[in-house]
Amino acid sequence: MSPRRVLLLDTGKEWGGGTNSMLALLSRIDRGRFAVSALFYRDYARGQGPALGAVLAAIGVPLRVLPPAPPPWWEKPLKELARVAFSWNRGRMLRMLFAIERRTRIEPAARTLAALVREGRFELLYLNNQPGSNVEGYLAAAAAGIPAVQHCRSTPALIPEVARIANAHAAKMVCVSEGVRAELLRQGVDAGRCTTVYNGIDCAQALPDRASARAGLDLPADALVLGSVGRLSTGKRVADLIEALAVLARERPDRDYRLLVAGEGPERERLARLAARLALSQRVRLVGFDPEPLRLMAAMDIFALPSASEGMPRVVLEAMLSGRPVVASDIPASRELVVAEQTGILYPCGDVPALAAALARLAADAALRRRMGEAARERLRANFSLERYVAGVESILEAALA
Numbered sequence: 001m002s003p004r005r006v007l008l009l010d011t012g013k014e015w016g017g018g019t020n021s022m023l024a025l026l027s028r029i030d031r032g033r034f035a036v037s038a039l040f041y042r043d044y045a046r047g048q049g050p051a052l053g054a055v056l057a058a059i060g061v062p063l064r065v066l067p068p069a070p071p072p073w074w075e076k077p078l079k080e081l082a083r084v085a086f087s088w089n090r091g092r093m094l095r096m097l098f099a100i101e102r103r104t105r106i107e108p109a110a111r112t113l114a115a116l117v118r119e120g121r122f123e124l125l126y127l128n129n130q131p132g133s134n135v136e137g138y139l140a141a142a143a144a145g146i147p148a149v150q151h152c153r154s155t156p157a158l159i160p161e162v163a164r165i166a167n168a169h170a171a172k173m174v175c176v177s178e179g180v181r182a183e184l185l186r187q188g189v190d191a192g193r194c195t196t197v198y199n200g201i202d203c204a205q206a207l208p209d210r211a212s213a214r215a216g217l218d219l220p221a222d223a224l225v226l227g228s229v230g231r232l233s234t235g236k237r238v239a240d241l242i243e244a245l246a247v248l249a250r251e252r253p254d255r256d257y258r259l260l261v262a263g264e265g266p267e268r269e270r271l272a273r274l275a276a277r278l279a280l281s282q283r284v285r286l287v288g289f290d291p292e293p294l295r296l297m298a299a300m301d302i303f304a305l306p307s308a309s310e311g312m313p314r315v316v317l318e319a320m321l322s323g324r325p326v327v328a329s330d331i332p333a334s335r336e337l338v339v340a341e342q343t344g345i346l347y348p349c350g351d352v353p354a355l356a357a358a359l360a361r362l363a364a365d366a367a368l369r370r371r372m373g374e375a376a377r378e379r380l381r382a383n384f385s386l387e388r389y390v391a392g393v394e395s396i397l398e399a400a401l402a
Contacts (some may be wrong), residue, residue: 141179179332232265
């Protein structure tokens, strides 16, 4: 039997953890059962590394780039008018903005996509983002008469109209965590469509050496290195981590604490100013985007995730693989990955003193760090392997096609 033809649609603008998880899936998906082609609106790159097209080509997935059509001239003034006219009612304002977007962008894009689906004789449309950014995919699949499967990789924010479209046209929703599934249900998506499949990571891959990782990053061998990896946006709350470092440095001025922050985003300059204001510029390293997160994890003693919201943070899986204890804000996604007091420590999101206390406790106890790191690695192997992740997605694609 010939493999089923699947078109993957990604409407994203930048490389993130969801991109890495998508690529991990595509690198291992059963080519005897699924022939996947990719359609992206932008061929975005990974920092200074290769763009998606080259990475996809290396794993045998053809990519077609379809730049979004420019909106009509009247779209922007009409949206501004809607924002002013309905400023008193946010729900009505969002519905009006969606109606404009549907007319000017979504429906034209859906017609184009449906034509490409028919031309390529695809049997399933696989949507890689979250429902609010994939509406044209649902409409295109319906017009072409094929099923659509949504992989919801981040915490969704849906207006009722989008939930209704998803219920009408999405055969299945793959949720990266139970927290994401709960949000979809709360926002009106049918429970029967939603199945949780956790992201996975290759547990057998070679890990970088700690000493060489630190040397490459110019970090002292005996420093206590805290670390964070991710987009530098307000929701990631990296500022909390810098403020917690200030507490640690004050309480133990004799200790060489360092903070390694990897990622790019709109908060970078503000974080640099905060570190300078707290006299921490020599301790805080903003290293930008790094295509080798495991090298960063190897250099760390403790990984921290202070985020206010996450879908299913791949960086925590990378920390677990590296045998690093995780200090994370007590949000749904972190609770599903971190077993409190066994593989890491959870603290109330935004509580800087609690974050500082958790970091200080681990910093003072190398044996505790080692026990938690080993327990984290074992938990990863048992629950978040790449094989388990790929098999879960394959079964959902198979069910949708059936």
